[in-house]
Amino acid sequence: MHRDGLCDRCTANDKIHGLFPAELTARVPEALALRDWCLGADETAILSTFGRKRTVELLRTVLSAPGNLSHDFLDAAGTAQTTGAVRSLLVEHGLLPPRDENLSRLEQWVTATAELIGDPAERRAFVRFARWRHLNTLRRRHQPIASTLTTSRRRELRIVRELLDWARQHGKKLSTLNQADLQRWRATTHSETHRVKAFLVWAHRNKLAGRLSVSRPPHPGLALSGPSLDERRALLGSVTGSDSPLPAATKLAAALVILFGLQPHQIVKLQIGDIDHEHGKTRLRLGADPLHLPDEIAAIALEARANRTAPRLFRPTTDTTWLLPGTRHGHPLTSKALIGQLRALGIEPNPHRTAALGTLAQTLPPAILARLTGLSMSNAVRWSTTVAASNARYAPLTDLARTAGPRTRGQIPAGPSE
DSSP states (O other): OTTTOOOOOHHHHHHHHHSSSSSHHOHHHHHHHHHHHTTTTTTTHHHHHHHHHHHHHHHHHHHGGGGGHHHHHHHHSSSSHHHHHHHHHHHHHHOOOOHHHHHHHHHHHHHHHHHHSSHHHHHHHHHHHIIIIHHHHTTSSSSSOOOOHHHHHHHHHHHHHHHHHHHHHOOOOOOGGOHHHHHHHHHTTTTEEEGGGGHHHHHHHSSSSSSOOOOOOOOOOOOOOOOOOOHHHHHHHHHSSTTTTHHHHHHHHHHHHHHHHOHHHHHOOOOGGGEEEEEEEEEESSSSSSOOHHHHHHHHHHHHHOOEEOOOOOSOOOOOSBBSSSSSSSSSHHHHHHHHHHTTOOOHHHHHHHHHHHHHHSOOHHHHHHHHOOOOOOHHHHHHHHHHHHHHHHHHHHHHHHTTTOOOTOOOOOOOOO
């Protein structure tokens, strides 16, 4: 019992009713449905949510007046982290229209960054290029835009702005930059300056700059390294074993990294329809052809497909699209969040990816590797070529070790072909 004489259930109900003004629920059917949905939550969860005072006060403010119920109001109310839970709840229940948050934030960032460019002509060029190359391309995508895509594009545009700022500081403009200027700028800054190439090609095509050449640094090539087969086998067993308390979705993500070298951003894009179970066989579609999962992993995949609980304010919900649902309605788990979960289990995605793909490339032709794992054909060929070269390099050492008998301290160990 609380000090006002009410039990937890009654206290929770009173708080929910106080959150939704009678005028709003009478005028907006979606608000009434959301109120009833909240009332169906466990009273402990409701009281715990009201402990998040800033979030609840934001929700109360948004619901208190018709003019506050908009994306623009939430944009002005705080950062994406501050407003995310409230926005997701309102979108999911129809009080706000759906909006791709990553794309929207990129649009806002482009506008704000352009204001920092002093020259009006270069400011217009920056905005036009960003819309043509990035924003229009992303708008044509049907799936929600992953944060990795917008982060990469933001990075490219930052480098474009760095070039424009450098030119201004050296008495130059985009229209007067020459090849010597470009080389000087590239020599005095970081290693990603080649990413201005698309902007300079576009600027020349639109008669905003001269013809400037930008070469990309050579690819460093693949390095075959990472955990050994025994280490990966032991880690896989500890993570996916029947006594592991981890959620099925986390187990599946770990298995896909350790066994098949999938990247986190590939895993979070998996949807319910990518897993099917027929005639006792479970298949996962990563590339053009379905991948038949081992029985132990198949059971985990089916469990993950059946349990897709997504956290929300007041009570969780069941996602209808994503295999790994996120905290925002309509969006999967972010790759950053998945990487954090994997690292907590001792799984560094990049080394385990390298080890897994190195193993697969030894046994599968490039075409099959690409069709099963979703790798591009060129990347599959690179993996197979790198593995073949590594095996050829180590083969003489392996033969020497075999003829020399038991290895003593200081001798070269056998190569990866073993």
